[in-house]
Amino acid sequence: MTAETDDLARLHDRLVARAGEVGLIDLAYRAVDSPLGALLLVATEQGAVRLAFEEEGHDAVLADLAERVSPRILRAPRRLDETARRIEDYLGGRSRSLDVPIDLRLLAGYRREVVEALPRIAYGHTATYTEMAGMTGRPRAVRAVGSACANNPVPLLLPCHRVVRSDGSAGGYRGGLQAKRWLLGLEAAGAPAARERLD
Amino acid sequence: MPSSEETPRSLPPFEQVVEEHGRRVLAVCRARVASADVDDAWSETFLAALSAWPDLPGDLDVTAWLVTVAKRKCTDIHRSRARRRTDPVADLPEVVAPGAETDDEGVWRHVAALPDKQRQVITYRYLGGLPYARIVDLVGGSEAAARRAASDGLRSLRDKEIR
Structure with missing residues (x-):
């Protein structure tokens, strides 16, 4: 890793924090490693709006959400830590419930x-x-x-x-x-x- | 959300913009402001870009646009430093100039709350740096109406921002 890459990572973190403060992140996402492959977790401020499997193509899923919900999308792992942890517990057999906030705006x-x-x-x-x-x-x-x-x-x-x-x-x-x-x-x-x- | 364009287009997730252009914007900022201000200039650039992103015309040259925004942000930083060195009250801008709005990132909340037309015109004009003639192509109506929308929008921003 070059110093510049580190700088960019730090700047990205800071951008996510500040954009979050002023309510400019319409969709936050992160990857969750799982026994079923890499999962993509995407959430609005209300809750999880999409969970995608690796097979679905994470980039394609994000591009679709940019069109259907909003292109104000940022990778914001920390914001989704709690939901990610619950998914890991569930898939690890440590928990039977996945009680997390959900946003069903994609459905009618x-x-x-x-x-x-x-x-x-x-x-x-x-x-x-x-x-x-x-x-x-x-x-x-x-x-x-x-x-x-x-x-x-x-x-x-x-x-x-x-x-x-x-x-x-x-x-x-x-x-x-x-x-x-x-x-x-x-x-x-x-x-x-x-x-x-x-x- | 996008509104008035007839041509279908899709804007990529903003994360992609940060990934693709973060380095270039960093170079612009490093070349233009003191190293202590580089982080602020970079953040302000992407924050402003993120705010405007859903309203941008699909055929905009993202690289050129971001570089323009970054240069403006760097100028803003110089200006606000200069203001701080002199009497802050004597130097208040008479209108919300493209630079003055950025001292408070909360302004983007207010921009987002403007009526569609005002928001689009202000976004294209002050963030995209587009001429009114080009803005009219995008939002429709006459140039005079676009100028009016910009001035109404700026007035309502000024009411909120400058007390």
């Missing part, structure tokens, strides 16, 4: 209702897409439930991985089928499964 209508209902499926349990449709008062909207889950902006934080097919198979997942199985395994078995990384 029925999709939002479905995603908001996800925490009703308890840790270690699953529900089928059909059951979720019933739970949200639209028993015939099974497909819509599937697409709401597939587009959940904050997977893990709102547990769409707990929604499975009626035949018991896992169904799709934003982070890939393997990730979904890994999460279901983690919740079924508790901590031990968490020690193996998914590769």
Whole structure:
């Protein structure tokens, strides 16, 4: 590292602190290392607005948010420390709840209702897409439930991985089928499964 | 948020701007202000740029624009140093000149609160350094209306900032 690189890192920290003070950071983000690969965590002042898997391409996700929410986006790891720690605890099998502030501004209508209902499926349990449709008062909207889950902006934080097919198979997942199985395994078995990384 | 342009465009996340241009802006600041002021000049530049970012025209040359902003910030620093050396009251600007607004970064909160047209014109004019003729291309209306919007905006900023 050159002295100039250090200077730029220090200046970046300071910019983030001052921009935060005057309310100019619309979206703060950081990476979170996890057994499921590098996760991208993005938050507004209200809460986590997006959690993305490595497969989704972090740059592409940020570019999309710049267009849909605001381009005032800065890497501000410290602001997201608490949420990151909770994710790590959850994925490490040390915690069963991921109770963090969430901002669902990317969703509207029925999709939002479905995603908001996800925490009703308890840790270690699953529900089928059909059951979720019933739970949200639209028993015939099974497909819509599937697409709401597939587009959940904050997977893990709102547990769409707990929604499975009626035949018991896992169904799709934003982070890939393997990730979904890994999460279901983690919740079924508790901590031990968490020690193996998914590769 | 972007409002009046008809051409679709997407601005990259601001973090990318800092990554790509941080070094160049640092060089500009180092060349223009004393080393004790370099950090301030750099921060002021990016803070102002961040504030204006969502409203910028998609075809703006980001490098040239940032260098312009950095130079202005450096000039501001010289000016405020000079003011401090002389009688501060005797030297109050009669209007909020492009430089004077930056002593308090809170001003960007007020800029953000201005009506759309005033905010855009002020952003393009005082931060982007664009001529009124070019601003009219971007926000529509006549040059006279753009000048009026700028002066109304500055007046309301001055009411908030200078007591």
